[in-house]
Amino acid sequence: MSLFPELDGPPSDRLFFGIFPEAPVAEAIAGRARDLKGRLGLSGAPLTPDRFHVTLHHIGDYAGLPRGIVAQALEAGEAAGAAAPFEVSFDKAASFNNRGNNPFVLQGGEGLSSLHAFQKTLGLSMAHAGLGKQVAKQFNPHVTLLYDRALAPEAAVEPVSWTVSEFVLIHSLLGQTRHIVLGRWPLKG
Numbered sequence: 001m002s003l004f005p006e007l008d009g010p011p012s013d014r015l016f017f018g019i020f021p022e023a024p025v026a027e028a029i030a031g032r033a034r035d036l037k038g039r040l041g042l043s044g045a046p047l048t049p050d051r052f053h054v055t056l057h058h059i060g061d062y063a064g065l066p067r068g069i070v071a072q073a074l075e076a077g078e079a080a081g082a083a084a085p086f087e088v089s090f091d092k093a094a095s096f097n098n099r100g101n102n103p104f105v106l107q108g109g110e111g112l113s114s115l116h117a118f119q120k121t122l123g124l125s126m127a128h129a130g131l132g133k134q135v136a137k138q139f140n141p142h143v144t145l146l147y148d149r150a151l152a153p154e155a156a157v158e159p160v161s162w163t164v165s166e167f168v169l170i171h172s173l174l175g176q177t178r179h180i181v182l183g184r185w186p187l188k189g
Contacts, residue, residue, distance in 0.1 A: 011061035014172040017122060018053045025162040026052045032157055033145035036093055044148035054141050056119050059134045072129045073169050074183050079125040081185030086114035089161040094154035102151055105142035112141050
């Protein structure tokens with residue numbers, strides 16, 4: 001018998017911290033996705049611009065929304081919100097091999113050093129809030145553009161850059177392509 005019977009069963013809810021580009025940048029990303037799809041002969045449909053994001057920490061998948069974990073995540077978000085805004089720049093695209101449902105993503109190099117630093121800061125805030133087990137051990141920042149059966153090799157792209165001025169706690173309804181913002185923190189540093 002589980003301590004949390006309301007959370008038994010197949011996962012239906014995902015919690016994660018993420019950053020989302022502003023609408024004009026998301027539209028530019030959509031343009032890159034269309035161009036790369038054609039240039040590389042991919043067949044998957046690009047995600048809609050409102051879906052483009054970078055996951056900072058995947059907190060977990062649950063059968064139901066675990067209120068205690070949400071409260072801890074909100075506490076962690078509040079603590080990490082004191083950071084300063086920072087720039088990100090994605091300058092290459094490639095596929096991740098996921099056995100047939102392969103994400104084709106934007107990635108970057110040096111243009112993501114501040115993002116790496118912020119992700120670590122958020123991880124420390126999560127650990128202080130009691131979510132240490134949910135802190136990502138590795139971080140490969142990316143923006144998923146589309147999913148495809150084919151694997152595309154790494155390709156340089158015109159950089160997509162923006163200033164990250166906030167981060168969010170997202171409740172994702174699995175299989176429904178719906179994101180509900182549970183917490184939003186402007187970076188004020």
